[in-house]
Amino acid sequence: NxxxxxxxxxxxxxxxxxxxxxxxxxxxxxxxxxxxxxxPTKEEHTDALSRFKLAQHHATNLEGKLAATNSKLEQYESKLSSATIQLKRFEDREKMLQTQLDMAMQRLRSQSGTSSSPGVSSQVTPEFVDDLHRELNRYRSSFEQVKKVSK
The missing domain is CATH 1.20.5 (Single alpha-helices involved in coiled-coils or other helix-helix interfaces)
Incomplete structure (x- = not known):
């Protein structure tokens, strides 16, 4: 027991x-x-992974777009630089043509005032002045176009 x-x-x-x-x-x-x-469950993990891959793909696309935009920006900066140089040339050319035109007009006036003054060239004709006017207008037109492009 x-x-x-x-x-x-x-x-x-x-x-x-x-x-x-x-x-x-x-x-x-x-x-x-x-x-x-x-x-997380397998489904949650899979969902998070797919969202991550989508975000990664989106980031890659944005990087590509950024590279393309930077490339275009460089092209536009180059064009702007060229247009600025051309604009400066047109301004200089316009000043020179305006000076030539003013001098030709002054000679023409002084020649018409005194028909044969010594030292005044008799080769300045109204046609020459008209040609200068047309060339000046052409350069002014080009100048305005370049100004529009460079804005």
Missing amino acids: QCLTEKVEELRAAVEHYKATLQEETNRNAQIDAYLMGL
Whole structure:
């Protein structure tokens, strides 16, 4: 009887030990489950990956557009530089033609005022003055076009 009582006590102690171990394992499993529940699912991971790839593709497209825009900007800056140089040439040419025209008109007036003054060239004709006017107008027109392009 005593032997059986000791056996029962041993078995009860073993059962209590197994219960405590089982409770610890249950708690540990609950913690693991809670951790796993916080992790993204395969679908969530796949969705995040596809959004990342889409954003990456969009960034690559934007980089390409930026490179193309920078290239065009360089071309336009080059054209602007050329147009500015041409504009300066046209301005200088216009000033020179205006000076020539003014001098020709002055000679023409002084020649018509005194028909044969010494030192005044008799080769300045109204046709020459008209030619200068046309050339000046042509340069002014080109000058205005270049100004429009360079804005």
